Amino acid sequence: MTQNILERGNVVAAGTATTKQEAIREAGTLLVAAGAVTSAYVDSMFDREASVSTYMGNFLAIPHGTNEAKESIIRSSLSLVRYPxxxxxxxxxxxxxxxxxxxxNEHLGILSKIAVVFSDEDEVQKLIDAATAEDIFTLxxxxNAE
Known part of the structure; x- marks a missing residue:
């Protein structure tokens, strides 16, 4: 991994989605816009969600593609959208x-780091209370640390 997995441009402080499907599309579209995946990957995110929920607890869902969609991944990346x-x-x-x-499998290490942050209710509250996308990114x- 030579670059940051989470980039400032992939953090949105006030998402516009109001449904699970819209939220998956919003998170996936950021990955496409970052040049990390093709649009086919976003479609596979819906396939994954249809087979197993990506809800993790503590206000967190981690939508991601299926194993069959690996060829749609250009580089490892994360997007984060917070909803009011x-x-x-x-x-x-x-x-x-x-x-x-x-x-x-670079995402496995990333997932474990995200899980650690979201397992701490105080950290989740800091993310909820963050004023801007920049503040969320900083938290x-x-x-991104290896």
Whole structure:
């Protein structure tokens, strides 16, 4: 990994989605715009969600593609969208959708770092209270450390 997995441009402080499907599309579109995945990867994010929920707890969902979509990944990347009001994710409240694409299993280390941050309710509250996307990025920048 020679570059940051989470880039400032992939953090949105006030997402516009109001449904799970819109949130998956919003997180996936950021990955496409960053040049990390093709649009086919976003389609596979919906396939993944149809087979297993990506809700993780503590207001977090991590939508990602299926194993079959690996050829749609150009480089490892994360996107993060925060929502002002919780989105209903199969009956669970989600305030953060973290889109993820990983090459060569690089995403496994990233996922563990995200999980550590979101397992701490105080850290989650800091992310909810952050005023700007820049503040959110600063709080999560540690996920880029190798």
């Amino acid at each position: 009001d919780p989105i209903d994710w199969d009956g669970q409240p989600v305030r953060f959708a973290v889109g993820i694409a990983g090459l060569n 999560l920048e540690e996920v």
